[in-house]
Amino acid sequence: MVWEFLQNPIFQITIRSLHISGTATLLSALWSLPLGILIGMKSFSGKQFAKGIFNALLGMPTVALGLILYLLFSRTGALGFLHLFPSPQAIIIGQAILVTPIIVSLTISAVESVDPEIVDLAKTLGASELEASLAVLRESIGGVVLAIIASFNRAIAELGVALAVGGNIRGFTQVLTTTIALEVNRGKIEYSIQLMIILLAIVFAITILTNLLQRRIK
C-alpha cells in the first residue's frame, strides 16, 4: 500500500519537483546570501550599478536562460564535458542561477533597512567584520527568509529551464511544470489538472506562509 503510493508517478514527480527546486534554492543561497549582505552593508562606488544589475536580472525570462544553459551543457558546448544534459543537476544549476538575483536583491533591501548604527555599535563593542555582518544578518533575518521562500516559489513554478536542460524525461527529469505542459499536449487533461492542483497548492501555501511571516516581522 505504502509502496504503491511511493511508486505513484504523481507522488514521484511532486517529490522530484520539491527536491530539485529546494536544492536549487539552498545552493543559490550559499553564494547569494553573502553577496547580498556584502553589497547591502558596504558602501562602494559601483553599488547602485550592482544593485541595478541584480534588479534587472529579476525579470530574466526562463526560456532565455534555458536556451543559454542548453547551449552550455550540450555535449558540444563549453561545459559539455560535464555531461549535464539532460539531468536533474542541470535543472538545479539553472534554477539556482535563476533565483540568484531574487535572493541578492531582497537580501540587499533587508540588510539596508537595518539601522547602520548596529554595525558601529557592534564594532565599538569589539566585534570583528564577520561578527558585525552576523549581527546585521540577525537583524534582517525576516527579510532573508522571505527572499529564500520567494526564490523557491519562483524555482518550482518555472518551466523554461526545466524543459530546456531536463527534457521532461519520465522517471528522471519530469517535474510538475514540464509534465503539465507535455501531458496537456498529449491530451491527458485530467492528469494535468491533478498535477496543476498540487503545483498550485504548493505555490499558494508558500505565498500564504510568506505573508504570515511578513506580518510577524512588521
Next chain:
Amino acid sequence: MQRNIVIWITALILVAVVSVAGTVYYVGGGPKKKLVVSTTTSLYDTELLDTIEDQFEAKYSIDLYFISVGTGLAIKHAERGDADMILVHAPSKELSFLEGGYGVCRKIIAYNFFAIVGPEADPANIKDLSPTQALSNIVETGRNEDAKWVSRGDDSGTHTKEKGLWTTAGFNWTTLRNEEWYVEAGAGMGKTLQVSDNLDAYTLADMGTYLKYYKDGIISLEALVTEGEELLNVYSAIAGNQTRHSGINFDGAITFIKFLTSEEGQEIIANFGKDMYGQSLFYPAVDLLKHNTVPTMVQWIKNYAFFNGYECPPEYQDDHPELYT
C-alpha cells in the same frame, strides 16, 4: 545570539551539501546505463514509447530516456551529441543527417499514413479527393476566407511532409505562410490538432496521433483525405555516430534498434492501440520489407524512404551488417 546564527548558517550549508550529494548519488549511482533517445512527438504523444519502454527495460539493463521534441530538434540533439539515437520520420532530413556523418545504422521501424483532417462541415469540399486536389481546394477556400489551415510550423517530420505536399500540389510554401488563412502553430502534433480543432481548420496529421485524439474525444476533426502514396509516413531509428561523439552510448543504441526491429518489438508496434482504438496506429515495417509481403506498399516505401535503393547505404552501416540481412 550570534552563535545561533552561526549554527543556522552551518545548518544551511550542510543541508545544501547533503541535497547536492543526494542528487549526485541518485542520478549517478544507478547500475543501469542510460540511453537518451530524442524522438518525434507523434511516437511520444500516442504513448507507444511508454509501452515500448516498459517492455524493453524489463528485459535489458538499460534506462531509456525519451526526449520528445519533433524530428527537427531530435536531429539537432544527435548532431550535437546530446542524444544517443533518434526516432524520426523525415527521410530527406535523415539522408542529410547520415551524409553529414552524424548518424549510422538507420532502420525503418514502422509506417502509417498522414491524413488531411478538417472540420466536419468541410467548407473546402475535400472529402476523398486526392491529396494535391484537396490542398488546391483548401487554398482557394482559404483565400475566400471560408477555411483555415494550421501548420505545425516547427520543422518536424510532419512539417517537412506538409511542405513537400504543397510543392507537389504546385504551391510555394514560403509565400503561402504569409497569407491570412495560413496559421503556424509552432507546436507538436497533439497541440496542433487541438489548435485546428478550436479554429475549425484543416491540418496535416499523422494517423496515429489523430486517431488517439479523435477516439479519446479530445478533438472532433474528421479525417477527410487518408489515401494516396503522397501521404505515406515512415518512421526510422538512427544511432548517433560514435566516431563523431565518443561519449555516446552506441552499444545501447544498437541494442535498442535491434529490439525495435525484433519480432517482439514489431509485435508491440503492430498491436499498439488495437484494443483502445479498434485499429493499429502504426504498422510494423521490418517483415514487410524483408519478405515483400505487400509489393505495392513496399514499392511506396522504397520510393519515399530509401536512399539509392538502400534502407541504409552500406557506408553508413558501421560494421553492423547483421541489421540488414
